Amino acid sequence: xxxxxxxxxxxxxxxxxxxxxxxxxxxxxxxxxxxxxxxxxxxxxxxxxxxxxxxxxxxxxxxxxxxxxxxxxxxxxxxxxxxxxxxxxxxxxxxxxxxxxxxxxxxxxx
Amino acid sequence: xxxxxxxxxxxxxxxxxxxxxxxxxxxxxxxxxxxxxxxxxxxxxxxxxxxxxxxxxxxxxxxxxxxxxxxxxxxxxxxxxxxxxxxxxxxxxxxxxxxxxxxxxxxxxxxxxxxxx
Numbered sequence: 001x002x003x004x005x006x007x008x009x010x011x012x013x014x015x016x017x018x019x020x021x022x023x024x025x026x027x028x029x030x031x032x033x034x035x036x037x038x039x040x041x042x043x044x045x046x047x048x049x050x051x052x053x054x055x056x057x058x059x060x061x062x063x064x065x066x067x068x069x070x071x072x073x074x075x076x077x078x079x080x081x082x083x084x085x086x087x088x089x090x091x092x093x094x095x096x097x098x099x100x101x102x103x104x105x106x107x108x109x110x
Numbered sequence: 111x112x113x114x115x116x117x118x119x120x121x122x123x124x125x126x127x128x129x130x131x132x133x134x135x136x137x138x139x140x141x142x143x144x145x146x147x148x149x150x151x152x153x154x155x156x157x158x159x160x161x162x163x164x165x166x167x168x169x170x171x172x173x174x175x176x177x178x179x180x181x182x183x184x185x186x187x188x189x190x191x192x193x194x195x196x197x198x199x200x201x202x203x204x205x206x207x208x209x210x211x212x213x214x215x216x217x218x219x220x221x222x223x224x225x226x227x
Contacts, residue, residue, distance in 0.1 A: 031208045033216060041198055043218035086153065088216065090208045095166040098209065100145075100153035 001096035002027045006087060012107045013077055021072040021104045023087035027097075031090040034061055034072050037103070038083045046072070050089075077108045112137065114203050116219035124227050128189040131222045135182050135203030142184040143207070143216070144176060147198040156199075159184055160207055188224075196226045 003026035013019055023034075034046040047054050047061040049070065054061050058078075063070040074081055084103040091097040115134040123129050135142050143158040143166075155168040159178035176186040182203075188195055202216040 030212070031214060035216075035218075041200075041221045041223070043200065043202075043216075045215050045217060048213065048215045088153075092209075094209065095155055095157075095168045098143075098155040098158075098166070098168075102152050 001093070002029070002089065002091040002099050004087065004089060004099050004101040006085075006101035006104050008104060009102065010105045010107075012109065015077060015079060015108055015110050017077050017108075018073070018075045019077060019106065021074070021085050021106075023070045023072075023101050025068050025070075025087075025089055025091075027068075027091040028065065029089040029091050031088075032063055032070055033088045034070070035086045035088060036081075036083050037086065043086070046085075074106075079108045079110055082106055082108045114201060114217055114219035116199075116201055116222050118222060119220065120223050120225075122225045122227060123191050125191055125193060127191050128187060129191060129224060130185055130187050131199055131201075131224075133184045133186075133201035133203075133219060135184070135201075136217055139203035139205055139217070140182050141204045141207035141210075141214075142178060142182065143202050143204075144184070144186050145200045145202065146170075147200060147221075148196075153200070156186065158207055158209070160210070165207065166209060191226045193226050196224060198223050 032050045051065040087101045144156040157167045178184045200221045208214045
């Protein structure tokens with residue numbers, strides 16, 4: 001199945017800082033999504049982005065499918081941005097192609 | 111529009127027992143998928159149902175099973191519980207399933223935290 005690597009695994013920032021989270025993958029993808037898991041365990045869908053660039057407020061994401069990576073940008077971080085960020089993707093081939101990255105644990109300090 | 115609803119929120123069971131978890135998808139969504147989240151293995155795909163049929167199954171033993179009803183609500187069952195089954199179980203709904211249509215976004219419930227003692 002597809003291999004997915006997220007970096008960094010942990011990130012601690014001060015409120016107001018900007019951050020870039022990265023997801024590298026080993027195969028072409030049909031579906032790529034970014035999620036934020038809040039401290040209560042809920043996974044919130046941030047972006048559906050198998051290619052191209054999207055923006056939603058302080059968050060934006062870019063996927064360069066030909067180079068097999070995706071980036072999630074968070075600007076002017078707030079404490080509510082804390083949590084774990086996951087990329088998810090489907091590369092074809094049924095169940096083996098459905099994969100989450102290991103996540104980036106982000107802590108925003110006031 | 112109501113979100114994905116999972117019940118119960120917490121469960122405590124003992125080894126050898128069985129458990130049933132429930133998931134009600136967003137209205138109009140016909141695909142329901144289940145995931146297990148543990149600190150060691152992360153988020154792993156269990157199975158996916160569409161129109162009462164299992165379309166994909168992850169690499170889990172046969173003790174893990176599921177079903178989907180005609181109203182798209184889904185249940186998963188774990189029999190003969192083991193300590194290693196302690197995890198957060200998440201279900202997600204989408205219109206047609208991420209493996210079967212473009213622009214398919216997953217929407218997750220709050221999960222069921224299962225503790226096996």
